[in-house]
Amino acid sequence: MADRYLETGLDLRLAKGTLTWLRDTLSQAALRQGKRGEARLLRLHLAPNPQAATPAVPSLDDFRAEHDPDGFYREEELIRLYLETFPQAADRKIRQRQRLMERQLKALDVIERLLATDPVPGDLVSAWFDKPVADRLVLAGIPTIGALLERIRERGYRWWITVPKLGEKGAARIVAWLRGYESSLGPLPDHATAPVRSLPVSMLTQIRVRETAIVPIEVFTAPQELAGETGSNRHPGRPRIQATNDHQAIESWLATKSGSPNTSRAYRKEAERLLLWAVIERGKALSDLGVEDCAAYRNWLSMLGRTNPEQWPFRIPQGEWIGRRNTPRFSPAWRPFDGPLSASSVRHALTIISGLFEWLVQVQYCAFNPWSAVGRKLAASPDTPDDVELTRVFSTGQWDYLMSFLDALPADDATSRLRFVLPFAQATGLRLSELVDASIGRLYTMPLKDGLGVRWMLKVLGKGGKWRAVPLSSRVMDRLREYLAYRGLDPDPLANPPETPLISRLGSQEPVTGSALYKTLRTVFHQAAESLAADGKDQEAKAFRRATVHWLRHTCGAHLASSGVPVNLLQKLLGHASLATTSIYTETDDERLWAEIESRA
Incomplete structure (x- = not known):
């Protein structure tokens, strides 16, 4: 077969590899159509034929048609003549092998017509991917092509981190394969092919709808009356920045901050949290917040995630603000917190926010900084105290x-x-x-x-x-x-x-x-x-x-x-x-x- 059909000729290693690939391809085609029996048949290996040099054994009916078309012999005589001519027909293993070959040929005839198909969401991953890859996907809770697409659309570029032993390169090959079948599977979003941090900020607005909810600041929109255009803390006259509302003022502040990407994300995160809290929890614009509001936010930060529900004094439940760690910003499951903040983290957040308001006063967007009148002593917490020794160190x-x-x-x-x-x-x-x-x-x-x-x-x-x-x-x-x-x-x-x-x-x-x-x-x-x-x-x-x-x-x-x-x-x-x-x-x-x-x- 190798000498006849392969360009490589009599290369036994390549011949065996090609046969394995053919068998796997045919079996996967059978699985896609739910024909598990045929898929199993095509994966079976035939044992070596000890009498491969002997002619094939015809059926008894074929023998009768050729040697006794007029019905001259009795049944017993015909069988005796048949066994004398083909003694191997009495070998049970040879008969079993012959029947298996016939069943495989019938399965091949069925599967041949099913090969030219495109994947659909309902297909099992085992019907399209090699067994090791398919097994890893199934272990990660991805049994079908549809589940794979959903995982990629939900988690984006790093969807593969929960799949054991897959890796970035293997994930990229899978994504490239999926994009080749967008006609039957639908398009993949841009955030599936590149890390979100490498995409322009405007990309998030194409993925998520703008709304007044607990969403990233890029797609957050405040009601007209809470946008800050007429906030009670607005400085009289025109500000020294190109901003007419609180959201634009925050963007102007972030644009003035230089440094590492980590620092920039930290500033955005704290401004985002305060803006969401002011509008959604407090029902006020950022430029409406007073001293009492700032003190309430300080207490809210220190109590979030560590207070019994029946003792929670704020309107929106704590769980609405807290999500799973590392949830992408484009995901509907994103939340601004992934758990309670430590005391040092709360103090760091208050320092950043106070700096924001100090800057807004300097550029004449706000009239005064309410945080300058708020103490930094945090609300009492049943949590364990901060480490009194340097414990985060290897001895x-x-x-x-x-x-x-x-x-x-x-x-x-x-x-x-x-x-x-x-x-x-x-x-x-x-x-x-x-x-x-x-x-x-x-x-x-x-x-x-x-x-x-x-x-x-x-x-x-x-x-x-x-x-x-x-x-x-x-x-x-x-x-x-x-x-x-x-x-x-x-x-x-x-x-x-x-x-x-x-x-x-x-x-x-x-x-x-x-x-x-x-x-x-x-x-x-x-x-x-x-x-x-x-x-x-x-x-x-x-x-x-x-x-x-x-x-x-x-x-x-x-x-x-x-x-x-x-x-x-x-x-x-x-x-x-x-x-x-x-x-x-x-x-x-x-x-x-x-x-x-x-x-x-």
Whole structure:
């Protein structure tokens, strides 16, 4: 067959692969039509025929028609003659094989006419995709093509993160295949082919309808009387910005803010929350809010998500404001909160909002800043208090365990990357956004003042667009050289193109995304936790389950402070604007106090 039909000729490997593909294609066509029996038949492999060289065995009726058309022989005589001519006909296995071949041929005849079909939403994913891919989709709750389309339209570009072992590239191939059948399946939205953050803001208005509801600010519309055009706190006269209502004033304020995308999102998030609360909960325009309203919002923020329903003093239930984490903004299930805020998060939100109103006063949009008269003491909460010690940090023992656990993992692309990323992050204290932004072009060397040699440094663009120089130890540089060599690059960092990222995607030289790196590090923390739990160290495992990427930054500060590094140098390394922020690593010595008490017990 290979010699006759394939261009590759007698290549046994390709011949077997082609037969497997043909069998799978035919079986999937049968499944699409609900013909499970035929699909099973076509997947069966025929056992080798021990008498393949002998002629095929005709049926008894065919033998009679050829050898006794006039009915000369009795039935017993005809059967005896038939078996003498074809003794293999008495072999039960050969007869079974013959019947199976006949059934497969009939199934082929049926399925041949069904091949030229397009997928429809009701088709099972197993009818169109290879079994491993189909099994992964089914495990993720996606049994049909329709369910797959619904998942993509609901969650957008990152719909695949809940599908085990699929990955971004596999998801892209599936989306490309779906787009090839838009005539029968319908079009996919733009947010299915690119991350929402990479799409223009105007794209959200094409996906969602403008309405007065708990929706993203881009598609939120306030009633005319609550838009802020005649707010009681409006400054008399024309403002110094091109804004006639509160929504436009917020957009003008956001446009003046520079810095990292994370900072911009934080400002938008807090302005969005306040605007939605003012209109929907309070029934007021943003520029109508007074001192009492601001105090109520402060209490609302601190009570949201942690108050018993019967004790909730506000009009709209808490659940209306809280949704699942990481829900895309284009989804109807999006909400401005994914849970209660910590006390520090509430205070940070109030600082941003107060800054917004201070700016509105400066540009003569508002007459005064009501937040200047509101205290920052939060409403009483039954929640646990803030940590009185720096708990979000790996101890020296925990860090050593993590490194040992990492060294024991099997060598592959992911492990090779982790063996560089973890020491690099812990030694430099870089933020997540700074880690993924680091590139070869940011590296430089300086000669040592005393003796020969050089020190390696990394230029880092931190918060507020401020640059700082971060030293890289010899240990980190050795790890970097190993990682570059594993990626097929020159071990000498500066011999590579300047745009080469220090941390790349798996199997690529493209920079890794912040969300992907976050997920990767969280996964290894959880794996270490499971390993500890298996050894009976449940309490130690809890710390690793709680750990996030930011723990690496705290670990850097805490370990350096405990080794005697001056606080001003720590501030320079970590890029803190205020020395008070850095002092959290130096102002307590609770373990020493515990040791003193323990020694006297």
